[in-house]
Amino acid sequence: KAGVTQTPRYLIKTRGQQVTLSCSPISGHRSVSWYQQTPGQGLQFLFEYFSETQRNKGNFPGRFSGRQFSNSRSEMNVSTLELGDSALYLCASSLDANYGYTFGSGTRLTVV
Amino acid sequence: GQSLEQPSEVTAVEGAIVQINCTYQTSGFYGLSWYQQHDGGAPTFLSYNALDGLEETGRFSSFLSRSDSYGYLLLQELQMKDSASYFCAVDSNYQLIWGAGTKLIIKP
Numbered sequence: 001k002a003g004v005t006q007t008p009r010y011l012i013k014t015r016g017q018q019v020t021l022s023c024s025p026i027s028g029h030r031s032v033s034w035y036q037q038t039p040g041q042g043l044q045f046l047f048e049y050f051s052e053t054q055r056n057k058g059n060f061p062g063r064f065s066g067r068q069f070s071n072s073r074s075e076m077n078v079s080t081l082e083l084g085d086s087a088l089y090l091c092a093s094s095l096d097a098n099y100g101y102t103f104g105s106g107t108r109l110t111v112v
Numbered sequence: 113g114q115s116l117e118q119p120s121e122v123t124a125v126e127g128a129i130v131q132i133n134c135t136y137q138t139s140g141f142y143g144l145s146w147y148q149q150h151d152g153g154a155p156t157f158l159s160y161n162a163l164d165g166l167e168e169t170g171r172f173s174s175f176l177s178r179s180d181s182y183g184y185l186l187l188q189e190l191q192m193k194d195s196a197s198y199f200c201a202v203d204s205n206y207q208l209i210w211g212a213g214t215k216l217i218i219k220p
Contacts, residue, residue, distance in 0.1 A: 031206075033206075033207065033208070035208075042210055042211075042212050042213065043155075043199065043201075043208075043210040044210075045207040045208060045209070048206040048207055050206070055206040056205055056206040056207050058207065090154060090155070092155075092208075099160070100145065100157035100159075100160050101145075101157060101208065102157065103154040103155045103156070103157075104154060105153070105154050106154055
């Protein structure tokens with residue numbers, strides 16, 4: 001079966017711009033989570049959605065937002081980009097919490 | 113605060129056995145997961161322990177002691193392809209709280 005698909009794979013943006021990243025989970029998976037990975041901070045939780053409802057949100061500023069659609073696909077948006085937002089953004093899907101998560105290949109965002 | 117501690121780097125010889133330890137301190141706990149990540153790749157799920165004891169999956173085993181807030185990942189018959197970073201992560205309140213990762217270096 002198809003894995004978790006994230007688009008785009010690479011992105012270069014300028015400070016102050018906004019960006020939208022997309023994630024298509026494994027068919028049948030209703031839980032979608034987003035993580036930011038940087039060399040300095042490691043993997044940090046952004047938010048988790050289940051059946052279009054956000055069940056938890058990490059400690060990120062309000063510039064980071066997300067949503068999930070009825071087909072379980074998810075998007076995350078970052079507005080007013082800062083240099084420190086440069087990172088690998090990973091999406092993971094699961095049947096539900098407490099199961100193993102399958103990660104997509106990630107979107108590498110570079111802010112210049 | 114919430115934290116997971118694991119060694120930053122472990123070196124082992126091909127064919128040997130290596131154990132990567134993880135201690136955690138979190139406000140909620142549903143289970144302990146282990147993930148493998150090769151350079152430039154995405155994390156890959158290895159195992160999940162919700163209850164105390166040992167879980168075995170092929171060459172990999174994972175152990176959990178909830179009373180000690182401790183777990184470990186055991187890799188047997190090491191192969192060069194096992195060279196990667198290994199992360200422990202606590203499943204808590206619909207999120208994974210991650211350790212900083214252990215870089216496993218395997219020498220021939």
